[in-house]
Amino acid sequence: MTEQIDQALEREYEAGFVSDIESETFAPGLDEDVIRRISAMKSEPDWMLEWRLKAFKTWQQMEEPEWAHVDYQKIDFQAISYYSAPKSMADKPKSLDEVDPELLATYEKLGIPLLEQQMLAGVAVDAVFDSVSVVTTFREKLWEAGVIFCPISEAVQEYPELVKKYLGSVVPQRDNYFAALNCAVFTDGSFVYIPKGTRCPMELSTYFRINEQNTGQFERTLIIADEGSHVSYLEGCTAPQRDENQLHAAVVELVALDDAEIKYSTVQNWYPGDENGKGGIYNFVTKRAVCHTNAKVSWTQVETGSAVTWKYPSCILRGDNSIGEFYSVALTRGMQQADTGTKMIHMGKNTRSTIISKGISAGRSNNSYRGLVRMGPRADGARNFTQCDSLLIGDQCGAHTFPYVETKNPTAIVEHEATTSKVSDDQMFLCQQRGLDAEKAVSMIVNGFCKEVFKELPMEFAVEAGKLLEISLEGSVG
Amino acid sequence: MSTWLANAVDRGGATNDWLSPKRQQSLELLQQSRWPTRKTEAWKYTSVNMLVDATFAETSDGIFDAPELIDNLDSIDLLLVDGVLRSDIGDLPSGLSIYSIADTPIEQREWAAEVFTGAKPSKHYFGLVNDVLATAGVLIDVAEGVKVDRPIRVICRQSNGCESHTRILMRLGSNAEAVIIEDFAGEVKSFNTGFSEYIVGESATLEHYRIAMNTGEAISIGGCHFNLNYRSALNSTVVGLGSSLSRLDIDVNHIGEYATAKLNAFYLLNGSETFDLHSSIEHIAANGTSEENVRGIVADSSRAVFNGRIHIHRNAQKTLAELNNRNLLLSRNAEIYTKPELEIYADDVRCAHGATIAEIDKEALYYLQSRGMSKAQAQIMLSFGFINELVDQMPNQNLAAWLRPHLRRRFAEMESTQ
Numbered sequence: 001m002t003e004q005i006d007q008a009l010e011r012e013y014e015a016g017f018v019s020d021i022e023s024e025t026f027a028p029g030l031d032e033d034v035i036r037r038i039s040a041m042k043s044e045p046d047w048m049l050e051w052r053l054k055a056f057k058t059w060q061q062m063e064e065p066e067w068a069h070v071d072y073q074k075i076d077f078q079a080i081s082y083y084s085a086p087k088s089m090a091d092k093p094k095s096l097d098e099v100d101p102e103l104l105a106t107y108e109k110l111g112i113p114l115l116e117q118q119m120l121a122g123v124a125v126d127a128v129f130d131s132v133s134v135v136t137t138f139r140e141k142l143w144e145a146g147v148i149f150c151p152i153s154e155a156v157q158e159y160p161e162l163v164k165k166y167l168g169s170v171v172p173q174r175d176n177y178f179a180a181l182n183c184a185v186f187t188d189g190s191f192v193y194i195p196k197g198t199r200c201p202m203e204l205s206t207y208f209r210i211n212e213q214n215t216g217q218f219e220r221t222l223i224i225a226d227e228g229s230h231v232s233y234l235e236g237c238t239a240p241q242r243d244e245n246q247l248h249a250a251v252v253e254l255v256a257l258d259d260a261e262i263k264y265s266t267v268q269n270w271y272p273g274d275e276n277g278k279g280g281i282y283n284f285v286t287k288r289a290v291c292h293t294n295a296k297v298s299w300t301q302v303e304t305g306s307a308v309t310w311k312y313p314s315c316i317l318r319g320d321n322s323i324g325e326f327y328s329v330a331l332t333r334g335m336q337q338a339d340t341g342t343k344m345i346h347m348g349k350n351t352r353s354t355i356i357s358k359g360i361s362a363g364r365s366n367n368s369y370r371g372l373v374r375m376g377p378r379a380d381g382a383r384n385f386t387q388c389d390s391l392l393i394g395d396q397c398g399a400h401t402f403p404y405v406e407t408k409n410p411t412a413i414v415e416h417e418a419t420t421s422k423v424s425d426d427q428m429f430l431c432q433q434r435g436l437d438a439e440k441a442v443s444m445i446v447n448g449f450c451k452e453v454f455k456e457l458p459m460e461f462a463v464e465a466g467k468l469l470e471i472s473l474e475g476s477v478g
Numbered sequence: 479m480s481t482w483l484a485n486a487v488d489r490g491g492a493t494n495d496w497l498s499p500k501r502q503q504s505l506e507l508l509q510q511s512r513w514p515t516r517k518t519e520a521w522k523y524t525s526v527n528m529l530v531d532a533t534f535a536e537t538s539d540g541i542f543d544a545p546e547l548i549d550n551l552d553s554i555d556l557l558l559v560d561g562v563l564r565s566d567i568g569d570l571p572s573g574l575s576i577y578s579i580a581d582t583p584i585e586q587r588e589w590a591a592e593v594f595t596g597a598k599p600s601k602h603y604f605g606l607v608n609d610v611l612a613t614a615g616v617l618i619d620v621a622e623g624v625k626v627d628r629p630i631r632v633i634c635r636q637s638n639g640c641e642s643h644t645r646i647l648m649r650l651g652s653n654a655e656a657v658i659i660e661d662f663a664g665e666v667k668s669f670n671t672g673f674s675e676y677i678v679g680e681s682a683t684l685e686h687y688r689i690a691m692n693t694g695e696a697i698s699i700g701g702c703h704f705n706l707n708y709r710s711a712l713n714s715t716v717v718g719l720g721s722s723l724s725r726l727d728i729d730v731n732h733i734g735e736y737a738t739a740k741l742n743a744f745y746l747l748n749g750s751e752t753f754d755l756h757s758s759i760e761h762i763a764a765n766g767t768s769e770e771n772v773r774g775i776v777a778d779s780s781r782a783v784f785n786g787r788i789h790i791h792r793n794a795q796k797t798l799a800e801l802n803n804r805n806l807l808l809s810r811n812a813e814i815y816t817k818p819e820l821e822i823y824a825d826d827v828r829c830a831h832g833a834t835i836a837e838i839d840k841e842a843l844y845y846l847q848s849r850g851m852s853k854a855q856a857q858i859m860l861s862f863g864f865i866n867e868l869v870d871q872m873p874n875q876n877l878a879a880w881l882r883p884h885l886r887r888r889f890a891e892m893e894s895t896q
Binding site: 067069375377390392393394395396397398399400401402403404405406407408409410411412413414415416417418419420421422 | 809
């Protein structure tokens, strides 16, 4: 069995190639000047620059958090380059034909044919390469429906009122150390606005790719679903295989106004580092949604990559009858460490939340669920159900659960359950006795273990997630 | 550091007895540790600010709540007032030795010194305070193979306005059996730390009770710590009422294989009381089992905090660990904070935890009212049923019989404040 685990650990990271693209990259280092330069590169208005500088001051006063159950070398924030853009971006392409072919080939390799397949799949894509958004497809079709889907740098120029009103409204600048850093140096990301009563005609999707060495990626996503609207958003991430650790500190803010619904799905497959824990992405992400009256936000994530993950997609259930959901599969192997979970803050009456978290640990990895369910004094009749299951594969890994439950309202009901188990010999025996080989049996058992989460993913993503999991688990159990 | 603590440390540093080397170690650790604030994870929900500038008398005025007799218990009673043993140690059954810590015979000191800091993790801030300041207390030794048939009841009382630090050290030899009741109670304004440490030998059985009934203005911080050796068994029950600040840490270390631990705890809070229970089960050796049931009823503007940790170490394969925390929240002003934790490093284990928080089932209430009960009666009956399951599980039913009227009285008080 150990041998087979080792085999699995040696599996190559498929997205680990480097694209040879000429790029313009800032020298490593962070000070006010760098922030001014980022802002200037983006030709940002003054209010945006001021906002960044304020965040930078805040960040300088903050301390790096240490409470997560992860162990990593301290980040040298002066050794990171805070801006990198493919050179050909200087004249921004007007259409796909003008995009650097090398860039398109990169996305092709990643399995994201920007055009053809999207036509068939009907998914609009915004692709972010290092620090800039390189291409956004289907803009016209979305425009007809009144949906705005563009790089956030463009939104700052063209829709300043919306950006001013909502940027930082969900995740305030001083929320946490990495969020503050992101506010100061974020380079690009996606901006989505769905007008009142509109159902977004297609699924929106962003692919993030870190390519340059020693760069950090600090993207910022802002999605606003106006009253009665509906949108489904997909996010995918990859990075080349490098020996150094790279930092990814993103902030995602979702605003679901009255009766709106946002479904946010992530397949995160950043480079996890090699079997000895060398290299890999530090994924320190802040994701949060505000739900107004009758609104619903649903987070679904499949986390298989990154050396260190520190991520808690949360919902603030501010409006009455609002709903928050969190479905997560986190798989760690090799030396990966994941500390992930959610926060459900119930403020309004009859708010409901569901948390389903599935953690799978293999190799010498550590996988933690950390969650908070808070029932405020006004949350009459609120309801939460939480289920965290962990599956251990091999005897060198760790699975941990740290749920915080805080209640200040007697009419609210909170239920939390957690279990830990391994793939049992009985299950394996039953499958093998019916003619499945060990590998298929494990894959089937793990897929069954994750089923509740996978069924929440949009179809294309569910297929991708299942495949990702299968490759990751290859040969890991005998 | 608080002025109270600086003062206390000065006093502790001056102590010169046979435990001084151990106290010195703890003193150094204490000086390296930070005074707990709401930013300290272990004190996230309970503030000890009231202790920062507190002053307490160091000597007793001799007035304390007299202990109650417990019918049919037939216990060996040891009365400690402000941490100092008051009762004479009379004739003891053979194989059982009891000493006051201050008068420990030289030949017993070696193991006693080991037990003194042997089971309690050094991260407990007030455990270190207790190490430094608990100069009196009791030492109980049960020889190999001895079954002590009478329960040992350690009655701890505080006198008004006084600060006290109590320590109980107990060793059970292999195949020994004993029942111990740590009886802390009193309504007077006082501050006490009460820590106890147990070494349970191979195949030995310990039945343990901690009655944590310091109420009113009492500030009570304590802990019970157990080292379980090969095939030993622990059955522990914690009964808590809240006070202006009550904190209890239970630590169980499965250091030998095949050890079993059963832990039941329940608390009833009223007024503006706080009860903060932390439990930590360390499965260090393989094939151990632990089962923990914690229930709380929280009324008026009281606050309950529970942190239940299960830690399965790399070598603790084949462990079976379960933890269940259920809470009844009876009032709009009451608060419950619960955090069941699992930290698992071995794969062939079965672990589960669950936590629920809710109010009394409205349908059950309606059902009883429709049978002619008043709402108040029905509520008492349902809350009592919620707790009684654990009272029924107490192995010593004489103690349970004594406890029930106390609980009933508490329920009536809780009802009247709603």
